[in-house]
Amino acid sequence: MTERRIYLDNAATTRTDPRVVAAMEPYFTETYGNANSLHAEGRAAHKALEDARARVASAINASRPDEVLFTSGGTESDNSALIGLATAGGRTSGHIVVSAFEHHAVLEPAEWLGKHGFDVTLLKPRPNGVVHADDLKDVLRDDTIMVSVMHGNNELGTVQPIAELATAARERGALFHTDAAQTLGKVEFDVAALGVDAASFSGHKIYGPKGTGVLFLKKGLRFAPYLMGGGQEFRKRSGTQNVPGAQGFATALEIMAAEREAETIRLTALRDRFEAAVVGRLENTYVNGTDAPRMPHLTSLIVKGVEGESMLLHLDAKGIAVSTGSACSSGSLQASHVLMAIDCPQEIAHGSLRVSLGRWTTEADIDCLVDALIPIVERLRAMSPVYEKMFGASGA
Amino acid sequence: MLYSDKVMDHFGNPHNVGVIEDADGVGEVGNPVCGDMMKITIKVSDDHLDDIKFQTLGCGAAIATSSVITDMARGLSLEDAVKITKAEIAQELDGLPPAKMHCSVLAADGLRAAVDDYLVKNGREPISGGPELVEDDEHGR
Numbered sequence: 001m002t003e004r005r006i007y008l009d010n011a012a013t014t015r016t017d018p019r020v021v022a023a024m025e026p027y028f029t030e031t032y033g034n035a036n037s038l039h040a041e042g043r044a045a046h047k048a049l050e051d052a053r054a055r056v057a058s059a060i061n062a063s064r065p066d067e068v069l070f071t072s073g074g075t076e077s078d079n080s081a082l083i084g085l086a087t088a089g090g091r092t093s094g095h096i097v098v099s100a101f102e103h104h105a106v107l108e109p110a111e112w113l114g115k116h117g118f119d120v121t122l123l124k125p126r127p128n129g130v131v132h133a134d135d136l137k138d139v140l141r142d143d144t145i146m147v148s149v150m151h152g153n154n155e156l157g158t159v160q161p162i163a164e165l166a167t168a169a170r171e172r173g174a175l176f177h178t179d180a181a182q183t184l185g186k187v188e189f190d191v192a193a194l195g196v197d198a199a200s201f202s203g204h205k206i207y208g209p210k211g212t213g214v215l216f217l218k219k220g221l222r223f224a225p226y227l228m229g230g231g232q233e234f235r236k237r238s239g240t241q242n243v244p245g246a247q248g249f250a251t252a253l254e255i256m257a258a259e260r261e262a263e264t265i266r267l268t269a270l271r272d273r274f275e276a277a278v279v280g281r282l283e284n285t286y287v288n289g290t291d292a293p294r295m296p297h298l299t300s301l302i303v304k305g306v307e308g309e310s311m312l313l314h315l316d317a318k319g320i321a322v323s324t325g326s327a328c329s330s331g332s333l334q335a336s337h338v339l340m341a342i343d344c345p346q347e348i349a350h351g352s353l354r355v356s357l358g359r360w361t362t363e364a365d366i367d368c369l370v371d372a373l374i375p376i377v378e379r380l381r382a383m384s385p386v387y388e389k390m391f392g393a394s395g396a
Numbered sequence: 397m398l399y400s401d402k403v404m405d406h407f408g409n410p411h412n413v414g415v416i417e418d419a420d421g422v423g424e425v426g427n428p429v430c431g432d433m434m435k436i437t438i439k440v441s442d443d444h445l446d447d448i449k450f451q452t453l454g455c456g457a458a459i460a461t462s463s464v465i466t467d468m469a470r471g472l473s474l475e476d477a478v479k480i481t482k483a484e485i486a487q488e489l490d491g492l493p494p495a496k497m498h499c500s501v502l503a504a505d506g507l508r509a510a511v512d513d514y515l516v517k518n519g520r521e522p523i524s525g526g527p528e529l530v531e532d533d534e535h536g537r
Contacts, residue, residue, distance in 0.1 A: 307431055309455040310407075313399075317408060326431065326455070335431070347428035383413055384453035385435035386428060 006320045006365045010205075010358035011154055011182060011298055016248075017207035017359065023251035024209065027244035035241045036232060045243050052246035056214055059253045060199070061190040064219060069233045070246045073213035074181040074202030078105035080226035080237065081177045081198045081215055082113065085146055088222035092117045094145035097174075099123045099131045100341040101156070105200075106148050106179055107337075123149070127342050129158035129289035129300075133168050144174040151199075152183035155325050155338040155354055157298030158289040159187055166195040175221070181205050181213075185256025186264070186295050191216055203245065207359060208252030212245035259359075267296040267357050270366050274355060275299055277370040282377055284391045288342070288352075297357040300325075302344070305387040306351045306380045314376040320369055325352040347390075400490035403460040410463035412470075414449045421514025423506045425527075432458045432499060436466075436506040440514050443474050450506070457496035461503040464488050469507055474515070478508045478524040501528055 007015070027048060033041030035049040050065065057065040071077045086096060098110045100122040114120040121139050125131045131149050140147070147169040152159050166176040180189055181202040191199060198221070203212030217223060217236065229238030256263075275287050278301065288300035303311065308324030315322055325336030326349070334340070335349035344352075355369065381387040399407070419437035426433040432454035439447035448470055452462040465485055469477045485500040486492045492500060508524035515522055 305453070307454050307458070310459060313404075313407060313456045317404075347431070350428075350431035380453075383410070383451055383459070384433070385424065385451035386433050386453055390428065 004319055006368055008355050008357060008361065008365070008369060009321045009323050010361075011157075011354060011356035012323055013204045013210065014207045014358055015360070016204075016209055017252065017255060019255060020208050020248045020252045024244040024248040027247055031243070035243055036230065045241075049241050049243050049246050052243075052250035055250040056246075056253060059250075059257055060184075060201075060216060061192050062216060063192065066234050067191075067216055067219055069215045069217055069237050070241055070249070071213040071215050071237060072211055072242075073204070074103070074179065074200050075105040075213075076226070077181075077200030077202070077213045077215040078103065078179050079109045081200055081217070082106060082109040082146070082148060084223045084226050084236075085175055085177065085198060085221065086113050086118060087224045089224075091145070093119070095119045095121065095141050095143045097121045097123050097136065097139055097144060097147045097169075099125060099149045099160075101125050101129075101153055101338040102148065102150055103154060103179055103181070106150070110148070119143075125153075125158075125341055128292045129153060129156040129342055130292045131160050131165065133161060133164040136165055136168050140168065140172040140174065142172070144169070144172055146175045146177065148177040148179070150182070151178045151180040151189065152187060152295045153289075153338060154182045155336060155352075156289045156300045156342070157182075157295045157356075159183065159293040159295060162194045162196065166197075170195065182298075183295060185253055185260060186297060188260075191218075197221060203249040203252060206252045206256050209245050209248040212242060212249045214249065263359070264296045267361070270357055270361060270363060271296060271299055273363065274366045274370060275301075277366075278373060281370070281374055285377075288339075288344070299355045301353045301355060302348055303351040303353060303377055304348055305384055305391045306377055308350060308352050310380050311351075311353055311373070311376055314380075315369070315372055318372045318376075320372055322369075323354045323356075325354065326350045398493070399456055399460075400492075402464075402488075402490045403457060403492065406460035406463040406489065407456045410450075410459055412449045412463065412466035413451065415451060416447055416449050419510075421510040421512075421517065423509030423511070423513055425505045425509055426454070426502050428453070431455070432502050434458070434462055434502050434506040436462075436510040438507075438510045438514060440474065445469050445472055445474070445477055448507075448510075450503075454499060454502070455496070457492055457499040458502060460489055461485050461492070461500040462506070465503040465507055474511050475523065478511050480504055480507065482528060504528055 033045035035045040169176040175197040177198040185206045199216040201214040204210040284304040308326030339349040416437040420440040421438045423436040435451045450462040482500040505527045512522035
């Protein structure tokens with residue numbers, strides 16, 4: 001492993017911003033009370049918690065702070081949104097629509113609901129990586145109770161038309177949830193403008209602490225608590241609140257909002273520089289979702305005739321961290337369900353590489369990645385028994 | 397899922413990569429849909445493996461197992477070469493993650509196919525008994 005590392009896997013997680021760490025620090029050793037206690041220590045913690053809640057509510061334009069529930073992360077927010085909304089009031093049946101390229105934190109609870117009385121439809125995105133509102137309208141039914149479509153896809157970087165999808169759901173009387181873990185702070189997210197009933201967020205994707213998340217839940221919705229106990233978070237999410245985490249989340253989100261405009265321009269330019277260089281210099285490569293709205297920091301690259309994990313490991317040895325949707329990295333023998341959902345052929349999906357830029361990514365990092373990646377791909381293709389046959393000049 | 401240092405060594409600097417142009421036997425296994433393809437070429441003299449080279453499209457484990465089997469098989473009699481098992485390959489690499497065991501099977505199968513190809517080309521009976529069976533639970537989940 002080389003000394004200098006280039007971290008280009010910011011869609012997996014981010015480095016916590018030192019400004020966020022500083023904002024959290026007082027809530028470990030000074031203001032350490034339980035936010036539910038009546039004494040001074042408790043009141044101080046409660047004040048800090050409610051301050052964080054109000055700041056998050058304001059950043060996402062919630063109509064009131066108690067629509068913001070602090071959770072342990074994106075997975076808990078997704079799980080509790082699906083199961084809590086579906087089973088509210090003792091409901092045991094109904095139709096649920098989720099897109100086929102959701103994160104597993106949505107797919108798995110949807111599958112669980114499917115085994116427990118609910119009828120679940122997996123809605124396919126189009127090959128450009130976008131779930132079309134017309135396709136949603138086609139599968140909505142009178143008994144549809146809930147629709148869940150993610151805001152930004154974590155592997156492709158494509159942004160979904162949430163306002164249109166939420167309108168379509170509402171017109172048929174269904175609730176709309178979106179997993180916005182990947183887009184929060186990167187693409188404008190206004191719960192009122194988008195018209196969503198519930199949304200999931202994660203702290204560690206926005207340079208905040210791991211183990212923190214938020215579930216936005218519109219006031220007045222029936223909701224079955226997923227975690228039961230002391231009745232914290234307005235009886236919707238029990239468990240002593242993570243006050244430093246809530247403060248860290250709020251600060252991380254405010255930094256994202258303050259820097260978003262400039263960062264969008266900077267990251268888009270870096271991303272485009274990478275894509276132009278790699279597609280220009282390497283034959284048989286392409287980028288997914290280029291004709292769809294995309295997040296500024298993520299490239300889903302397909303390198304034909306190379307297996308993704310091999311590229312990842314060679315880049316890692318050169319000090320560069322990226323990820324892949326290849327089957328072999330997932331512990332299963334199936335290529336990524338996201339690439340399958342957009343009809344990417346299996347043999348090509350194995351060559352996927354996800355590069356996700358972040359707050360500290362520089363132009364030099366991008367150039368370094370391109371210069372490292374090209375010889376790696378050439379070497380792996382030369383080692384392949386089928387590259388020439390399948391993709392060579394004389395082949396397909 | 398972590399690879400041993402030995403897997404990473406073989407992956408980073410694989411041994412015996414390439415194709416023997418005037419090979420006596422050729423084994424090609426795998427399919428592009430599952431993501432792993434392997435081709436082994438062998439040179440045989442006196443029923444022993446004189447030379448062996450591989451080409452592999454696949455993950456780190458697929459490349460490392462291909463590389464290590466060429467080391468293990470070189471100089472062996474044909475009879476002994478086809479007896480190399482996936483467990484022995486994994487052991488030689490200080491272990492493989494459970495979901496990656498299929499890669500070691502691919503390497504062993506490639507070698508068996510190359511030996512059989514040599515024998516059949518020379519009018520003899522194949523001896524490998526075909527691909528080693530893999531239990532489903534080793535395919536990972």
